[in-house]
Amino acid sequence: MRLDAGLVFLSDSRTNAGVDAISTARKMTVFEEPGDRVMVLLTAGNLAISQAVRQILAEGRDEKRSLWAARDMFEAAAIVGDAVRQVHKHDAHALREAGIEFNVSLIFGGQIRGERVRLFHVYAAGNFVEATPENCYFQIGEAKYGKPIIDRVVEPTLPLGEAAKCALISMDSTLKSNISVGLPLDLLVYEGDSLRVTRFVNIDEKNAYFRMIRDTWGQRLRQVFGEINDPEWDANAPAEFPLARQGAGDRWGQPVRATRERAGTQD
Template sequence: MTYCCAMRLDAGLVFLSDSRTNAGVDQVGTARKMTVYENPGDRVMVLMSAGNLSISQSIRQVIAEEAEATGGGIWTAKTIYDAALIIGRAIRTVRERDAASLREFGIDFNVSLIFGGQIAGERCRLFQMYSAGNFIEAHNENTYFQIGEAKYGKPIIDRIITPQTPLDEAAKCALISMDSTLRSNISVGLPLDLLVYENNDLAVSQFVQIDENNQYFKMIRSSWGQQLKRVFGNIADPVWNAAPEVSDNVLSTLNLVSQPVRVTPPPALARHDAPPGPMQTLAQQSGNNLQP
C-alpha cells in the first residue's frame, strides 16, 4: 500500500508520496511512487501512484512508448487536461491488456493516480485518476487529493488547507499528514518524496527525498506528538449529570436523562437491584411517565 497527497493552491502545487510497496513480517519493499516530467521553461508535470505496483509501472511504460512513437505524447500536450487524457488512455490500454489475466489469479485491476502540473500559458491544474481511466479535477471547493491509505492523514488537511494557504505551510501540513499515517499504518513507509512547485516557475526548484535522518521531518515527528498531548491536556474533562449553568463542560444534564439500548437478561438470571444514580431502565422510565 502507499499514501500520496497533493494540493492545488493559489501559489502553486504540493506533492508528497511515500515509498512502501509491502510490509510483511519478513519482507519490506520500497519503490518510489512519484514521477516528474519536466521540460524547463515549457512544462512541469507530476504523476503519483497507489495500488498494484506492476500496473502503475506498466502505465508509465505505455506513456513513455506513446511519446517515443509519436514524437510527443505527453511532452507536446497543449494543456494539463490533454496530458491527463493521455494518461487515462494509457490506463485503459493496460486494463484491456492485463485485467482479464490478473482476474484469473484473483487480482483486481487496482490503481489510482494523482496527476498535476503546469504547461506554459495555462494555470496549475491537479487531477485524481481512477482505474477506469476517468478523472476529476481539484477546484477551490476541494483543493487537495489523497490516494492509498488516506484516512489517517485527512483530518489535519481538512482543518488547515485552503486555496490561500502558503506553499511552505501546505508542505508542513502534508508532512504532518504523512507522519500521522506512518504512525498508524505499517503499510506506509520512508523514504518520502516531497515536491513543492511555485506558479509559473516551469521548472522543479524545491524537491527533497526524506529519510529517517532528515532534520525537519524528525522535528515534525517529535514536536507534533508533544503539541497534540499538550493541547489534549488543556481541554477540560467532561462533567456528568449537572445543570448546564454549572460549567461549560457539561456532558450530560439532570433534566435530560439519556438511556442506552439495553438487552434484558433471561428471567432466571435477572437481578432486581435498582441501578445506581439517575439511570433507569426504559420500562421504569415509561412507567414513571404514566403515573399521575
C-alpha cells in the first residue's frame, strides 16, 4: 500500500501446498542504505524465477546500473524489470519445453533520498505500472480472498497503523479460504522520509496481535451479519427495506422458466 504517510508491505511464506507437501520461503526482500534509500521487493509465482530475479538485483551492488546506484524509484523499477527479462531470456525456453509457464509477479516500492515514496507492480514481461491516489495498493498471488476489505477501507489518507491492521485482516481472510497461503508473515511498515527500516515483524501462529485480529474479526463479522435484517419475502407486508419489487408490470418479477417439450402425435 502506498499512503500519504508511507508504505505498508505484507507477504506470506508458503510456496507449495498439498496433502503432504508444504514448504516455506520468505517472499520479501529489503534493499537498504540507511539515510539514502529503502526499497522492498515482494514476489509471487514460480519460486525459482523469483529467486533468480532477486539474486541478480542483490549482486548488482557494485555495478553502475543497479538498485544501489539508481537515481530515482522509476529507474529502480526499470532495473527490476530488466532483471525479470534477463531471467526470461535465460530460462523461458527450457521452461516452455518442460510445459511450465514463465510465471512471476512482483511488487516493488520504497524511497530514494530527494523524492517521494513510490510503489510499482512489475509483470512477467518486465513492464510495470505505478500506484496512484486512485489505486494506491497492489496485490499479487492469491489476491481475491482478501481484496474486498482493502477496497472498502484503504485510501491514501489512511494512517500507517490502520493500514497495517487492514493488511493483516485481508491476509487473514486469505489464510482462512486458501491452503496455498500460510504463516509466517513478514510485515514491514515504512514511514515516509525515514530512509531506514524501523518497523518490521515476522508473524507466526504464536503472535499475540495476529491471534487477536483473527479472533476479533471473525466474531465481529458474525455480529454484524446477525444485525442485518433478513430478506422480507411478503411483498404486501410493510418492510423498511423491501426485497421484492412492487407492481405486476415488472418483467423481471418472475424467474426464467424452461418449458417441457412433449412429443407430438402422428396420424
